[in-house]
Amino acid sequence: MDIIKGIKGVKDILPEETPRWRLIEDAARRWALCYGYQEIRIPIFELTALFARSIGATTDIVEKEMYTFPDRDGTSLTLRPEGTAGTVRAFIEHNRAADPLPQKHFYLGPMFRHERPQAGRLRQFHQFGAESFGTSDPRADIEVIALLWRLLSDLTLPGLTLEINSLGSSGDRAAYKPILLAFLKLQESHLCANCRRRMDTNPLRALDCKVPDCRVATESAPRLTDHLSPEARVHFDQVLAGLTAIGIPYRLNPRLVRGLDYYCLTSFEITSTHLGAQNAVGAGGRYDGLVEALGGPSVPAVGFAVGLERVSLMLPETSSSSNNECLYYVAAFGEKGTQLGLVLLDELRRIGLSAQCDYRATTLKAHLRQADRSACRYAILLGDDEATRGSIILRNLASKAQEELPLAGLSHLLKARTTSV
RNA sequence: GUGGGUGUAGCUCAGCUGGUUAGAGCGCCGGAUUGUGGAUCCGGAGGUCGCGGGUUCGAAACCCGUCACUCACCCCA
Structure with missing residues (x-):
């Protein structure tokens, strides 16, 4: 008889490895609580419509990476591909905006995306995420980035770089798009097929294309950060100044465009030189319009997510042994x-x-x-x-x-x- | 979805231009030590050579197909 094997891209975490996972999870919880974030546990599956509406119908995640299946009555359900959508849904559903305290949540758990597995990418993978609701002050952005940076530094992960950009307000992007598009039109013959398609769907993504020819072609492209509204510009400058004040090094990356539709203003990513091709350890940004887009009140928000498999890959061996001991x-x-x-x-x-x-x-x-x-x-x-x-x-x-x-x-x-x- | 690499013992891997009984190291079990672990020595168990087909007197090796794993692309944490 054939033995039944695990699903492609879904891995067992064996007893030899659980101490290192506990180390990571404990550090994440400790740092989150230290910054005043409280744990929230949201379901592993939701109505498909939630993810389609929040992440964006034209994103790769929604178009081809979701584990979607019909419930018995035909309702379309989906295993969560990320944690922000569910957190926001819970925030709205329980009317948390009415709570006078600042609403700051963190979560920890498995996510699911139907992608081809490779180093640092699985179909069931784990994320630690934090979401700060209700504060548009740039100090909230700084706080979230600091939490992420301090956690990863505490774990002594090697070769970390914080990259940061501003995507401006939705109005800024709307005004910028035709300017960028006009530039891309001139360069069209030098762009890859993918980027030519992006000109119709999401022109901003052409900026972080990895094809060398595309990088050259877009080298002199007009920058979104040069077309920010005064408010967005001030916000961004305050975030950068704050990071400098608390001693967190960053690198401006005008090409940094996050893949999910809901981001605006601050956008950031922490990469490592010690991972494979998937070098992003954690990433996040501000998503001021999302709560309202999902039917809630107008509440600004900012957050991030970390890929725990990627953290685990980078974690130095020395820090994770000496566990499971019996007297x-x-x-x-x-x-x-x-x-x-x-x-x-x-x-x-x-x-x-x-x-x-x-x-x-x-x-x-x-x-x-x-x-x-x-x-x-x-x-x-x-x-x-x-x-x-x-x-x-x-x-x-x-x-x-x-x-x-x-x-x-x-x-x-x-x-x-x-x-x- | 597309491309490359790899599938031989629990693990890491040898195995020549096809040749007879398929190997090593580590690990495991036992003995040397009849009640004292780690070291050493000796012995033992453990393999549908990923799977299916083909070529051949003969296939782990060559050919075709297929599956799995893996890395990369796309994209993302």
Whole structure:
């Protein structure tokens, strides 16, 4: 019979890897809480219409990357391809705008996109994201970027660069588009087929095309940042000044155009030289119109998302080991020893001392080998000799020092010792 | 969706221009040590050579197809 295998692009995170994931997730939670963001847990699937309306009907995500399926009554549902849409939906649905506190949320969990897998890209992948609602002040942009930057720096990820741009207001982009389009028309013969198509759909995307000829052709293109309204210009300058004030280095990238429709004004991306072709670790921006577009009140917002697989790929080995450790190995063998060992093991665990045993082992030698492998601190030797004496031998596996202790009340004695240290 | 690379033991990989019983290292189990782990030595288990077809006296190797994995494009975290 054929074995059933996992789905393409969907990976198991095995026990050897979970400590590094916990390290990442714990750091993300810690930093988010530290910045005053509260965890929100939103569903893994939503009505398809939510994503179509928020992300943009003509984006690749919506056009060809969503896991969409009909519910039993025919309603179209979709596994979430990102977290902002659901967070905004929840924000509107529960009328959070009425809450006087600043609404700052973070989330952590799996996302789904039907793409061809490659290094740093999976069909089920994990994101940590933060969303700040209700504040149009540039300090909110700075705060969000700082949270992202401090988190990634804390994890000591190598080769990080913060790139930043302003997309202006929707009005700015509307005014800029014909100017850009006129320029692209002149260069049309030098552009790739893709970019020629983009001239009709989303001309801004031609600016961050990776085809070398296109880069050359658009080198002297008019810049969106030169066509910002005074308000957008001030906002952008304040964000940059704030980043400088708190010591976060950035690089202006006038070509940085985010793929999702809902972004406006500040747009940023953190890349690393230590990833493969997918070098973006985290990215985000401001999306002032989204809440209203989804039927809520007019509420400004800014946020980001980090790809946790990409963080994991970059995480230095040194920071993630030394976990999963167990304190006691109960080496119970022989007829009476085995019986007493079963009880002792349970007593240790009930009192909160981690303990394990390999039930397959029948000899002391086999037990000690397992104790060594499982990296326990101590082995408790309990054979028939000890059983008749009513004692055990406590062996320090590192120093090999042994001492005989009474079996009665052993778990309390050991508990008292570990807490007094 | 498009292109390249790779599929041999649990893992990492050898395997010559086709040649007889398919190999190594690591890991695993056992023994040397009848109640003391890691080191050493000895022994053992473990393989539909991704799958299907073809060429051939003979295929892990050559040809065709197919699937999987992987990297890259598109795009994105």
